[in-house]
Amino acid sequence: MSSESILKDKLILVVDDEPDILEAITEQLDMCRVQTAQDYHTAIQQLASYTFDIVILDIMGVDGFALLKDSVSRGFPTVMLTAHALSPEALKKSIKLGAVSFLPKEKMADLEIFLEDVVLGGGRSAWEKLFGRLGNFFARRFGDDWKDKDAFFKAFEAELKSEKKA
Numbered sequence: 001m002s003s004e005s006i007l008k009d010k011l012i013l014v015v016d017d018e019p020d021i022l023e024a025i026t027e028q029l030d031m032c033r034v035q036t037a038q039d040y041h042t043a044i045q046q047l048a049s050y051t052f053d054i055v056i057l058d059i060m061g062v063d064g065f066a067l068l069k070d071s072v073s074r075g076f077p078t079v080m081l082t083a084h085a086l087s088p089e090a091l092k093k094s095i096k097l098g099a100v101s102f103l104p105k106e107k108m109a110d111l112e113i114f115l116e117d118v119v120l121g122g123g124r125s126a127w128e129k130l131f132g133r134l135g136n137f138f139a140r141r142f143g144d145d146w147k148d149k150d151a152f153f154k155a156f157e158a159e160l161k162s163e164k165k166a
Contacts, residue, residue, distance in 0.1 A: 017061035072098035
């Protein structure tokens with residue numbers, strides 16, 4: 001990358017019960033100030049003690065949806081990162097609870113790009129870019145018609161398109 005990352009010096013909290021995931025993300029985001037937590041209680045303490053630019057939460061093993069509620073209520077742009085809970089239902093719940101992005105751990109190598117989308121969006125939803133980048137991935141995992149099967153996703157896509165026009 002020829003220019004300096006817009007993530008430089010951002011304070012990021014990463015919560016995951018797998019130490020190797022925490023280590024990999026910390027190494028990948030070496031331009032950031034990364035804090036980590038391996039469990040719900042440590043994460044809650046961190047959320048109450050600091051102002052984060054981005055929070056990255058695993059869903060399984062750390063009660064990620066409860067942490068998502070807390071993080072969003074504090075105004076932190078929050079990204080869900082998951083392997084085991086990769087499903088349309090978990091994606092929908094993440095959107096409803098206020099996450100700004102939802103990443104499969106399989107795509108962790110591109111984490112910096114997705115987080116830059118979050119920062120460039122000013123903490124607002126980066127969903128349109130995410131669906132553009134991962135649309136084929138989700139179609140392979142969930143089936144080509146996964147969005148058509150649920151009225152929520154149809155309405156959400158329409159909302160994203162109307163926001164873009166405004």
